[in-house]
Amino acid sequence: MNRPIKVLLAGVGSLNNYGCEAIVRGTAAMFQDEWPECTLIVATKTPADDAVRFRDCGNVQFVQEGLRFTPKRLWKGFLRRIGIGAGVPVRMNSLLYRDKQIFLSCGGDNFCEAPDGSLYNILQDLMMLGSNAAEAGLLYSLWGASVGPFSKKDTERKIAEHLQAAQLLCLRERIAFDYVSSLPLDNNHILQVADPAYYMEVQPTAAIPRQPGEQLIGVNISPLACSPADFTAFNTLLAQHKNIRLLCIPHVISTQGDAQDDVSFMESFRAQSPYASRIDILPAGLGATATKGYIAQCDLLIAARMHACVAGCSAGTPTLFLTYSSKGVGMAEYVYGHRKWVLSTRNLTGQDLVAKTESMLSEIAALHAYLKANNTRFKSDAIRALHHLKQTYTGKKQPVAMPALSHVH
Template sequence: MNNKVTLYMHSGSGNHGCEAIVRSLTELLHSQDPTITPDVMTNDRAEDLLYVPEDICHFVEEKHMARNVINHTLYYVYRKLTGDKESFLRYRFKPMYKNPPKVGVSIGGDTYCYDYMVEEIMLTNSMLHKLGTKTILLGCSVEPDLVKRSDVAADMKLYDKILARESITYNALLDAGVSKERLELAPDPAFTLDTKFLPLPEGWQEGKTIGLNLSPLIGMYAEDKDIALKCYEDLIRHILDTTDNTVALIPHVVWDRSNDNIPLTSLYEKFKDTGRVLLIKDHNAPELKGYIARCRLFIGARTHATIAAYSSCVPTLVIGYSVKARGIAKDLFGTEEKYVLPVQDLKSSKQLIEGYEWLNEHADEITGKLKEAIPEYIVKAKRNGSAVIELLNSKS
């Protein structure tokens, strides 16, 4: 491992949002300082290599305690006896622990949207600081209620730098006592992701294809876990019945544990005989962005699928389940209303169909707003790279 910059809390590139962050951030670092080739601690190196070349970063696999029964038992007993919660993280991140980087970059900013995932990211931040590593949290979204917890607020103040990707989080962190010297507002680095245009599949109508993305995750947040699938089914039927458009179903996460292809394949099977519903195969993040960029409209649940749409100036409706969706839309358009449909509020197909119709009616206006906003957004997103480099070069 190098001793300059290590990215951590990367879950694997089968989540193409995680991939998009790694790709865009390492490209920003390399373009600003070609001597930086960061290590990326990863849950699954083999998975990453399916999608991302190791030209400007190097993937280092975390150690998996669950795969070693003896170690798992010993560490569990030790933790029970001593109360040393960081011991599990020292094992998991052993390569980084043994050779601490000067700067540790937490790219698991989504983690702070889910209170059940917070402990390990806080413990890792603490562990790295004890090793003398400076830490920076990039592209983060934090539920305002979560940061009211004293332990989370203390953790936030421990970071040497935080770049919040939307203003709801930025203001919540200020209210929690994070100093302005350590806190900045900068768009998600994935706004800078390159786009790769592959040949379009048979049946795709340029200018007349509606992109849809659906995540199994939203079933965890909806009052009725099956409502989203039913709403998407009725929306597709509405599009087919009232227009001559094509529908493209676009997965953005393909992990076994959270696979967009499961609900999307279910939808595809219902409509494939129409010849107007396509299921896009798995691709890397720039290639998926290439498909999303050529949609007339996009309706999606995965944050980075919608960032791919926004940054390509495609009118987008987000089926959101956390602060990140609301905050990003609010910063882009001045309001989240009409641009985000919270899954918690989703009760009937009528809501989604009305959301689609509004998006369709205002498509030209929305495209104009995005064309005006996105160039500046991309410039601001480059701050994610320069902030890391500044921390690396700082003498304090």
């Protein structure tokens, strides 16, 4: 009798980040459709809560991501309480791979550097876990990742050496694919795919009340990608277009006032705006699928968080990518085949935002039809990763470099 195939997915952290929830839901749906013999085991910060949230997904289990009560953390925590030091963060359990057969290292931008060129703890932890998994004989794959670029050659060399341990590198946009292909790698599958979040379905939601002639624009602005100075650009848009109403769409829910919290950031936007009566905010806690359902009702989406953009494009809502790094540019290019619908958050002006918004609204019917027509492509490109994962695991084929995606737009 064949033993069950256990697949570990790590790197998503908290599912209060709806992008991480969308990655898990999309991945679970792909396994259910394509490889139902597998059990997906997801490492998160709050596994008990997440198991309740996913009670409709029979093929998903959750485990604790980090080790909270290590001797070092207990000692450092004691010192912090008496005013010595700042303690140490919870780090990922590097033994999560035990009793699993496949390890998926969650993509997003985990394999990217910090603004100062250093490596985030989560990347260092994922590399340790990946190395341990590969040494133990697991099939190790990056899963829907943006990788680099790394500004320091020593760091780039370290990353390249680590990626040699992975049998499959599933990269979610062409810029990352080209970058990884330029590294001195061999014996790897290097594959361009779509982000697994494209595979998550839309949950029908209650109709948003609309006034005759009103245009509803969804907005996702995050405190990490934008600043309070950017509020002026959206106020300019509202000032010049009296028929526009904004629906602020949180995609990361965190502690009130936390640096990651979309809700408090957008509440501060509404509080300072002279057009607050035309700004609504979705409540916290809706989850990824319901939020995608509300995005589907918008005429247009302007979003800074990339998985909010993924939700918009896969729901058929024309989406303007507010970008702060190459990953956003690459993901917009994947969707549209060009970079026209990209706007940098660096030095964002009201004039630029109004011009891009007006341009998109003038083509809104064609853009909506284009996205609807391409949703099959998005899902097909997402599940392409699982096809190659299954083939690598069951076929025992020697890894070969795989081409990037090419599409007629």
